[in-house]
Amino acid sequence: MNRATHEHDIPHAHAGHGHAAHDALNSPVHGERATRQRAAIREVMVKEARPMSPPEILDAAKKLVPRLGIATVYRNLKAMVEVGELSPVQLPGNRLFYELAHKADHHHHHFRCEDCERVFDIDGCDETFSALLPAGFTLHSHDLTLYGSCAECATKALARQAKALAKQAKAAKPQSPAA
Amino acid sequence: MNRATHEHDIPHAHAGHGHAAHDALNSPVHGERATRQRAAIREVMVKEARPMSPPEILDAAKKLVPRLGIATVYRNLKAMVEVGELSPVQLPGNRLFYELAHKADHHHHHFRCEDCERVFDIDGCDETFSALLPAGFTLHSHDLTLYGSCAECATKALARQAKALAKQAKAAKPQSPAA
């Protein structure tokens, strides 16, 4: 989960959601099947290794299973979350993203590239924000989302800038046609 | 926006804040009308003074304008955002919330009560998270959302606990009927 579920908490013994009870509940009692579709989804998630949206996953997985439908993607994502293989990633304002569960096992957050819209994991963040709370409030967890440019897009942006500057300089030269 | 574009906190002084919604910035170029519906929405937002969802706003504003429809709420919220009177608040999850724009003028974040689902503003947060970024990434802004119990719900929860304990204790007494 992106939601950091461990922080300041009242002495209130309460389990919450967590996948603590999964072992007993979700043992392969249901006889889960290994389908091409699910394998394709898994492959995509492993290869990309970053939080992805259902449509993103569909597009990528369609290259492996052309007739794959969006409904199947949603059903599998949900099932894989229940089994503990994936974790839902809730970003401000956007549709749900999903990432490999082991990534969610340790406290981390997300970075969203404002250019390519992709989401990346960010490790760290040992902050405790309980100091910010008004009196009487109790803190259970937090979500932190960073926005900016990923390395790739930042590089491209720089290249564009450089190009623009070059063109500008060129245009400024006396021999060139005046703008 | 809740998105902390923590570049510069523009002092942005508001003179008499009676209802001077349209100062110089929002010159009524479009000839906006003052409708009962919009007034009701504004009144609700001012009174509650916290980020609210469109349905929340509808419910509250219906007490002022009974025949108010959800579409009108959405249209007005959007218009009020464009005019700069309100700011959209994107919380991890999905539904957009709205809050008075002046609240968004300074860097702040949000707290969501996991019990009553209400959202509150949280001031502060002078952190800079750029240290968390991978090489090549650049940070523009961040969103921080805290989760827990608001003062009201925390109190209620304690009351419930106390009550449960009392009942338990009572049930344990020999004279009481066994549960």
Place this chain on the structure above:
DNA sequence: TTGATTGCAAATCGTTTGCACGAGA
């Protein structure tokens, strides 16, 4: 008056679900 605004319903958009068919075990 007159055109912006409303209310209602139909239309979207993302996501879920019903159902008959296809495919793992």
Place this chain on the structure above:
DNA sequence: TCTCGTGCAAACGATTTGCAATCAA
């Protein structure tokens, strides 16, 4: 074989939009 899973389409919930009636300026 015998279910479970898939694909497709209809259903859904949140938000938007078309349109005739309404109302503020």
